[in-house]
Amino acid sequence: MIPNRNFRYRATLRALAAVVGLAVALAEAAFAAELVVYSSRKEELIRPAIQAAEKALGVKVILYTAGAGELARRIELEKANPRGDVFIGTTAGFAELMREKGLLDTFTSPLLNEIPAEFRAPDNTWVPITARVRVLVYNTNLVKPQEAPKSYFDLVAPRWKGKASVASMGERTTVGWLAAILAVRGEDFTRKYVADLKANGLKVLKNNTEVRKAVAGGEYAIGITNHYYYLLQLQDDAKSPVGIVYPDQGPADMGTPVFSITAALIKGAKNAEAARSLLEFLLKPEGNRLLVEGEFEIPLLPGLHLPGAEKGIKGLGQFRRPALSQVQIAELEPKVERLFGSAMTP
């Protein structure tokens, strides 16, 4: 008996085609009904808040994690047919860029009124959800607390030659930090400052995680980074030899910059209603608490616990900060990219 091979192969092929087709259809159908959040936050850290929102609002959230720039580029590319509903970014920079390009929808909530105006978008096209502070961390094995630098501008001194590190401009807070300096001290000063830093051997690392690991591991004595990396390092290993400095706190100093973390509603979002409820949830104490604690940020809304207070973290109003609005900082970011883009690349 000779088996009918012909039939068998055709059947296999047909079955295969059917499976592929079905799977594509299922995958597409599955995506349509869910709230898509474009997030540049660390997934592990933002997940508690997102999971609580899923439970409270009864929606399924799809988290698409990528760099804020890629997300903004995607949102622009998808303008005609948005695939994302909510954007959760880093500092106000990209939110401002997207506002100018008309990619964002306004969102209002009575809760927003409790946040200081300098952290908000004038027309409510984006929402400040938490905030972070640009600090210095240092390795306590290599630097005694009393000898730690007191200012960003100390780092050009020969003492710190080859000992300081910072994240690349891939981290928006690096851009925001230089934008704040540019706003307070002007272009000439900032150009010279960055050039001096580089000449003094400032190491540009890929991201803030590398900076905190490099400092904790003793590769570099100093890291210019965000306050919560100090807390993350202590969470990883409570005995880590790391200390934190809020620089430039003197009466004549510029102060330590604070950046609001922004979220926004994407214009033309397919699930706009669910997206609004998600944003509202993230501002309410139950949601905002999870964001703040999950990411070790500082709260912008009153009445929330400040993570890491016992480890030297200061809340809004407990330290001196530059008299700059988030929009002012954001507006200078493109200029910072242009001026220092290549200097601040690994």
Add this chain to the structure above:
Amino acid sequence: MPSPIAQTVRSRSFRDLGLVLPAATLVLGPVGFLAWMGLSRGIGDLLIRTDDLGILPTVGRVFLLATATTLLAAIMGVPLAWLAVRSDLPGRRFIRWLAPLPLAIPPYIGAIVYQILFAPAGPLNALLAHALGLPPGTRVVSIYGVLGAAWVLSLFVFPYIFLLAAAGLERMNPTLEEVARGTGMSRWAVFFRVTLPMLRPALLGGGLMVFLYAWADFGVVSLLRVRTLTTIIYDYIQGTMDWAVPSGLSVILTLITLSVLAAQLRIMGGGTYIQVSGATRPAALVGMGGWRLPAMLFGFLVLSFALGVPVGVLAYHASRLSIVEAWAFLSRQTPFILNSIWIAASGATLVIALALAIGWLQARGRLGRGVSTLFQIGYAIPGTVLGLGMVGFFQTALPWVYGSPVVLILGYLVLFVTPALQGVCAALAQISASLEDAARGMGRGALATFWEVTFPLVRPGLVGAWVLVFILCMRELAATLILRPPGFDTLPVRIWIHTMDVGPVPTAAFLALVLVAVVALPWLGLVLVGRRGVPLG
């Protein structure tokens, strides 16, 4: 013998166009989109904007990296191949089995492992610091930089050279070496003046494969802090909304890669001169004598660094998760694992199907070289560049594809049809066209002939090619990172996100272990099945 099956010129050019047009759209569309975005404001503008990025030193650095990787891979691959095939070394069969396996470990996972090992306070440096009496936490040796990246890359790509060299040695006619010995040359002289030159096509092919891999790599250089064109492009993609600079750089990178590839094709165009003699006796094994111990140590070290160390370190790190944690984590990651397997399996199936169609039509003289050349260009496009180009091109030109997993499969088509074609063509070359003619003469149409004769005969070869492409799809990172639609993360993407978020942590190690297992299982299966062999012709 002229072309075997009747074809009028007209029908062939239609068939050519039918395949060339979609292939050209798929391959040239994204590149064209990037060229348009990169040069939309003129070359002058692009040059000004990229002026201070240090493109030239960067190109030099990548060239250095690729060269160092190729040299290191050759230093590992060629002697191992010789030992496995020609020596009487105890355990040479183990080498023959194990040496291809590092291909199952994606190099970026190797980079994570060596990052852990070489961390400033990590096991290696702690040991060295202790031994040298330096303060704890001192970094004695660093894995970061060009040399470290070359080391890691070569550990996981040397099997390309090993496999080609071993196959070459196995097929080489031993008479030539015996003749050389007869003229009074020493063993070393014979190796360098006869064996090695005979292996040249295999070594060039493997070497250029390794070179191109290192040249276009994104994962390893990114983790090991080597600034390359791909990392600059990726940083621009992640950190800016700008199209011009990343697009412009992508075009430059693609052009350089293409010229390397063109050189490869030119060199390889001369064809093989390995003496394949159907059923020659195998060459006599060379006694290792006093070299036995150093040779065994060499093999042991290479395989340890490329297999034992990565798996060991990952397992150790993953074991820091409690079983409960591991289970909870795994169940959260299951959808991504399934995504990966599903997309890699569909991708591999489609890639192989297309490669089979192209390979068959070309072998039977019914299709020109155009299509395969196009896919060779696709193969040369670095994943990062392809991702950026495809996202832009598909959203603009084919929005219904954009945003669905289909776009990933299309990306895999562009990237992997060329390696698939190599396997498929090798399988097809063993089928004489007269077999198909015979079936036609006995009342089968063209399709029935394909399914009843051609397909069953190439199937063993196809299984191998399928597993290879499955592995390539499964571990693809650079393009997937940009192409993935929301909610459709793959394992490498999850590993990447975890590593980038918080550094090489137990969860990332655990995921990496899962990926290595998923990739290694079909590979092992293939090796085992391949040993049993299928008695065909």
Add this chain to the structure above:
Amino acid sequence: MQPLIVLNNVSKRYQPGGPPAVDALSLSVEPGEILALLGPSGCGKTTTLRLIIGFEAPDSGRIEIAGRVVADSRQFIPPEARGVGMVFQDYALFPHLTVAQNIAFGLKNLPADERTRRTQRALRITEMEGMADRYPHELSGGQQQRVALARAMAPGYEAVLLDEPLSNLDADLRAQLRGQLRRVLKKTQKTAILVTHDQDEAFQIADRVGVLNRGRLEQIGSPEDIYHTPATRFVANFVGAADFIPGTVRGEGIHTEVGVFANANGFPAGTAVEVMIRPDAVTILPDRVGQAVVTQRLFLGADEVYSLRLPSDVEIHSNQHTTMALPIGTRVSVKLSSSHAVAFASPNSESQ
């Protein structure tokens, strides 16, 4: 009776503007006849087979099989619908199928028991019973050849095409299988076209032989005609050994330095011609005043081949029984049996 296979003015080129593989070829094969197409490699004989079965389409001309037009300028019937069996030079046995499955491959549309019956019959005719469950790689070359033949004949097609069917076998086996092949073909009353470059094979198997050169049919006829009265110099040269001696037509005969031959082709007087001489038509005797000298001697077993130099320095050959061994340098007289002599216009005069 109507011919089974007819080629009418068929031409085929592989590259436009290239040399023709088959050039205005016309021939016909009667039912039950075995035709051999003989020629050197590249003469178009395999292409002719491929045109007949339909692996190639002719550029012009018409092909008919059993009264049906299968290819002309308007239509092309694909190979699977032509009802012609083929035996390939490399046998093209399917390596993944057993002998029985190979033979049954062409019997797909028959009921199972009929399929089994025909397979058995084909195995019996080719004396391959007992091998049914073997795979091709388990068979010897001769056995593979017989399976290929059985497979081509099993579907019961009237016509079978054989492409160099014995060329992959060693000499002894080849000689032995020639007879068997002819016997099987005749017993089953198949019409067959055999392609070969081996004249012995053509002569021993075929009823008629066609000689092809550069895609053109030079001569078609019985093996004896082809051998003894070749129509062209090419045929004379290709079929059997032949020497050419210059001569001139004078009076009733053709005058050469070894004698006068009948002017059978009726060349006009004064024409310069060449006379073809087969070595077996040349008899030599030692003769101290003979006109030829032995320059070389090749021992072939039963025969010896002598190379002889004539006074005009033309070299001819002679087949002699080994009963007489003449040393090199012996002067001999040459005698020709003129029945084997055929004359051609000499190449120089042809070109004028």
